[in-house]
Amino acid sequence: xxxxxxxxxxxxxxxxxxxxxxxxxxxxxxxxxxxxxxxxxxxxxxxxxxxxxxxxxxxxxxxxxxxxxxxxxxxxxxxxxxxxxxxxxxxxxxxxxxxxxxxxxxxxxxxxxxxxxxxxxxxxxxxxxxxxxxxxxxxxxxxxxxxxxxxxxxxxxxxxxxxxxxxxxxxxxxxxxxxxxxxxxxxxxxxxxxxxxxxxxxxxxxxxxxxxxxxxxxxxxxxxxxxxxxxx
Numbered sequence: 001x002x003x004x005x006x007x008x009x010x011x012x013x014x015x016x017x018x019x020x021x022x023x024x025x026x027x028x029x030x031x032x033x034x035x036x037x038x039x040x041x042x043x044x045x046x047x048x049x050x051x052x053x054x055x056x057x058x059x060x061x062x063x064x065x066x067x068x069x070x071x072x073x074x075x076x077x078x079x080x081x082x083x084x085x086x087x088x089x090x091x092x093x094x095x096x097x098x099x100x101x102x103x104x105x106x107x108x109x110x111x112x113x114x115x116x117x118x119x120x121x122x123x124x125x126x127x128x129x130x131x132x133x134x135x136x137x138x139x140x141x142x143x144x145x146x147x148x149x150x151x152x153x154x155x156x157x158x159x160x161x162x163x164x165x166x167x168x169x170x171x172x173x174x175x176x177x178x179x180x181x182x183x184x185x186x187x188x189x190x191x192x193x194x195x196x197x198x199x200x201x202x203x204x205x206x207x208x209x210x211x212x213x214x215x216x217x218x219x220x221x222x223x224x225x226x227x228x229x230x231x232x
Contacts, residue, residue, distance in 0.1 A: 009125040012072040025117035085124040
């Protein structure tokens with residue numbers, strides 16, 4: 001399935017120690033673990049940053065102190081953005097767990113950190129850099145400074161990781177991604193409509209209160225005082 005630049009997204013992300021997955025999140029169905037398992041098993045400790053290409057997809061990773069931060073993106077997504085994402089994930093993971101990942105059991109961090117992956121995938125997939133707040137830009141620049149120029153990071157064909165020489169094939173079902181995007185849009189639209197409704201309701205209530213108070217004082221003036229002596 002072809003995608004345009006506006007559809008460029010991160011499809012899958014994981015944190016692992018070697019081939020031991022500590023946390024993962026996918027935005028659509030696919031054999032990500034199968035193919036990423038091959039990539040993880042082939043990562044050399046001498047190469048800390050690398051991109052593998054495969055059909056219309058790119059596999060990016062950062063290796064830091066035996067912990068691998070990996071994501072799968074459409075080939076329309078800028079590599080700089082993908083490595084910005086990985087640097088932010090690394091920062092958040094170290095902040096939350098320090099060096100616990102070096103001895104953790106498989107999926108030990110998944111319950112908690114998969115939500116971080118989900119939120120950051122959504123943020124880096126659908127938010128333009130120009131839309132970031134000042135704090136986010138400062139954080140992004142700090143994490144980006146920890147990665148040398150992305151142009152200097154090598155790109156290899158993913159089939160070089162196969163020990164048996166067979167062709168690896170990533171199968172992605174994007175209908176689930178499109179459905180999730182549609183559901184998110186409907187939820188946001190409903191939330192916006194609800195906020196507008198209650199804002200308008202509050203304005204109407206305030207206007208009604210002001211009108212009642214104004215009418216009361218007009219009647220008080222016409223009837224000679226607060227107890228309406230000329231009218232009662």
